[in-house]
Amino acid sequence: MTDTPSAVLTLDGLSVKLPAGADRLHALNEVSLAIAADEILCVVGESGSGKSMMANAIMQLLPGGVSIDGGRVLFEGHDLAAAGVAEMRKVRGAGIAMVFQEPMTALNPLRTIGDQIGEMFSIHTGLPKKDIRARVQALLEDVRIPDPQQAARAYPHELSGGQRQRAMIAMALALDPKLLIADEPTTALDVTTQAQILKLIRELQQRKKTAVLFITHDFGVVAEIADRVAVMQHGVIVEQGSVRDVLLNPQHAYTKQLLAAVPPLAAPAPRVLSDDMVLTIDNVSKTYRTGGFLGRGARITHAVKNVSLQLPRGATLGIVGESGSGKSTLARCLVRLIDPDAGSIVSDGKDWAKMTKENVRRETRHIQMVFQDPFASLNPRRKAGELVAQGPIIHGTPRVKALADARELFALVGLDPSAGDRFPHEFSGGQRQRIGLARALALQPAILVADEAVSALDVSVQAQVLKLLAELRQRLGLSIVFITHDLRVAAQICDLVAVMKDGEVVEHGLAGDVLGRPQHPYTKALIASIPGGNFERARP
């Protein structure tokens, strides 16, 4: 099958070597693939699987020290793996174009959008300036950017993430390339924007009959956009086939494991909730004033606006929303990392919102937080055991006892108790998140605030941490406030869900109700935007 006659691009036993000292010898190991004209092939894998390396290898944009050491990349009868620099330049942009993950950094900040798209024509064609301007205009209309004329004159920082990604797509499709490589093009975007961009890529692909190599880590996206799928693990393609076959009838163990880890959107049967409210949030607001010299041009942002919510003892309250919805600000108000402007946060008979700094420091053991970034949330200069013991030591536990307790906590969160002598960088992302959890639990809090605590993790690790969290909730009688942008994750763990938009709660209630029978138009839009809805329904 590697020599399908209609194939636009064929990878034949492609291997890419990593520099000495990397965690494995090859980034790609004898990868063979073929992409036909007019199809979208998704390459899916977890971080470090080598999927992005493959895209860069095709374009010969590999980072220093990494090189192709075997196999062929056949494109229009030429082997790109053996192509010279000049030949490769002709292919890039014109024959194969590329869209990258980070729309924020993939465009030159100092040049206008129109200028950067127009550059495609000035490199590869001899079109006069006037024609280029017209073509740029037409392209921007094609990707349905609002106000294309204005957008052509704009600098990247003046556009939103979604608009920038549209501009990137316009640029990639400028010369009608045979193949479009899209490397996680929607990963950095909000879910509603992601849905729009996926739809756009699908539409343009069908109209222009471009072959698309789509790289992603998200099976939802795969279900949404792919014709065929290739699953990658440790630089090897373990399984490939049509999207139906792979998603519904996976053969390889790894594929099965990955698919099983994707949380279903439907909430499990509701648990019985206590009538005792452990936390009552009443009319909490937080406003930011930015910029403005002597009152001129000052902007007022209502980060959190009159939010009122309740958390029953032993329950999990999910707060979902897109970036900028104010969910993280609310979480930080709960632990008083941010001081709310108005409202009350009552727990255990005390109002957290109005407590003095001194009292917050003393009482903070009752409400603890788990952070998003497994790399930034642990002080790199302290050993794991010390990190976990720190809290109790501050609150008066003798050091020796705190360190001994830390060993027990390690076991509780599923880590080797002897791991306390290691530094954070010696752990994987999932393990670090467990340390963060142990650190919060060391103070035996009644309430745990988890801010996007599983968002930075690969899907299989995510599933394990979620399972751990559910177990701990049961065992320790924890009440959890769970902040997430991912509705699938929220459906898994939350009893109650509140949907936030622009600082306000637009809808809240039992998870099954909110996610299953949404009332507010925004909630409906959010749910409709979740990639892979079809796949959801087809799932056994």
Place this chain on the structure above:
Amino acid sequence: MDAVKRYCRSPSALVGLFLLLLVVAMAISAGWLYPRDPLSLAGRPLIWPFSNPRFLLGTDNSGRDIAAQLFYGARISLLIGVVATAIAVVIGVLIGAFAGYYGGWVDTVLMRITEAFQTLPNFVLLLVLVAVFGSTLTTVTIAVGIVSWPAPARLTRAEFLSLRNREFVQAGRTLGMKDIQLILGEILPNALPPVIVYASVVMAVAILLESALAFLRLSDPNVASWGNLIGLGRDVLRVQWYVSAIPGIAILVTVLAVSLVGQGLNDALNPRLKGR
């Protein structure tokens, strides 16, 4: 230990370390090799280097041994370099840490002061300080330290600004740590490595500043310093240029050594930035 290994892997860093140790050895052995006062008359003035085995590097306009002054000068340069750098880094870290951690009006006030110090040309301020407080070794060292603190202060402030909102610091806060615990225990250890690396730049500049001051005869005239000797040699530059040339090379080598060690430390402490 990794850092030591990484440091030793860089040839230029090892060369720097070797040169620095050489200068330190000169400073230590000065009293032993040249027990006489280096500023006392030793022989005929203006003997060319290598022409008289008693004065290997010759004598200056007033018949003082250049080699002896060179060895004693190493003491002065290192002393001023280390002490002035210590003063500058301590002031800088204190001011930068408070400004960066507390932000708001504390930051505004402290940064205004820093800005004032940076707006005034440092050498002009040095001249003013020397004009007011005189030119003894102590005042010159303190003055050099005082004009050198703004850069480390800005660096420390930038580090604190980026670190204070890092999640591990917020985690410390939610655990109930006091400000001082957060500053000293969580932020400072992470903010310090770039400041330590930058201290090598401060030290290099401090040595250059003092030697320039001495060259203008505004530093302590009663100690054997390299800058003094260069200033002295200026009077006989037309023919006996070696009087100025020799101590200049000593300054160059010392500053080069300090810079190379600083660069080596940078690569060793921030392995990701290697080669930058």
Place this chain on the structure above:
Amino acid sequence: MRILSLAGRRLAASIPTLFLILIGVFLLLQFAPGDTVDAMMAQMGGGDANTARELRKFYGLDLSIPVQLGNYLWKLVRLDLGFSSIYGKPVATVILERLPPTILLMTASLSFAFFFGLVLGVIAARGFNKWPDTLISTLGLIFYATPSFWFGLMAIVVFSIYLQWLPAGGFEDIGAVQTGLWRTLDITRHLVLPTLTLGLIFLAIYLRIMRASMLEVLNLDFVRTARAKGLDETRVVVRHVLRNALLPMVTLIGIQAGTMLGGSVVVESVFSLPGLGRLAYESVIQRDLNTLLGIVFVSALLVILVNFFVDLLYARLDPRITAEG
């Protein structure tokens, strides 16, 4: 227009800084042994205590320090920097006479350091870890470690004494009265060595920053985008990397302006240039505190002005600046 108002606002914000400096240095100078009158008396070859008292009264030096400070600042607002007893002229006049050589020297050194720093930095970054990079980086380190006054002296030994190509000092030939082009050429000849001497350390700093900045920008995502478009390396560098990499260089001009002015004190002394720096040195030696304070004011003003132009330039280079305003 938005750029101008932004830079103007920064300029206005530096006025308090200027006053902070002046007040600080004014108070500092109160600790100085001897005042202007002492210097004048010394100049006149001594005098009795009565004359000194009269003079102090005339110059307002018998008033309390806050009042003196107030008087000084009030005079300053009317651009009166006081009187230099040593030169027998108003301080403003003395400084204005000495300003042109310094400004010329600074402009020349800055241009020299910026241009060659940029070129060498780009060459070094392009040949990262190959021999041109090693050579340029090593040279940079050596230039950085070279004391400027010593380099100046050695340059005089080589180019003025042995080769006799260039004059050893001074701003122009005083002997021959020259006009127009010849005078320009003469001044240029006199400024070659001072420019190299002052510019050398900044050349080293600029090339190091430019190299680092190039290497950093070359790693950014949009450079990969540019390559994926099919641009060749030269065009990637010229059209996408260079302008981005220039931003830290431009910032550095502002930060280094004060250091450069300070460096001119030494260089002007080595080459006996009648500039502001040499005036600063002379006024310290002669204890002409009024002039010294005036120099502090003018040099701070110069640094603020340089920063104003740097702000303008930066805003022209980077469209993101005006958006934040």
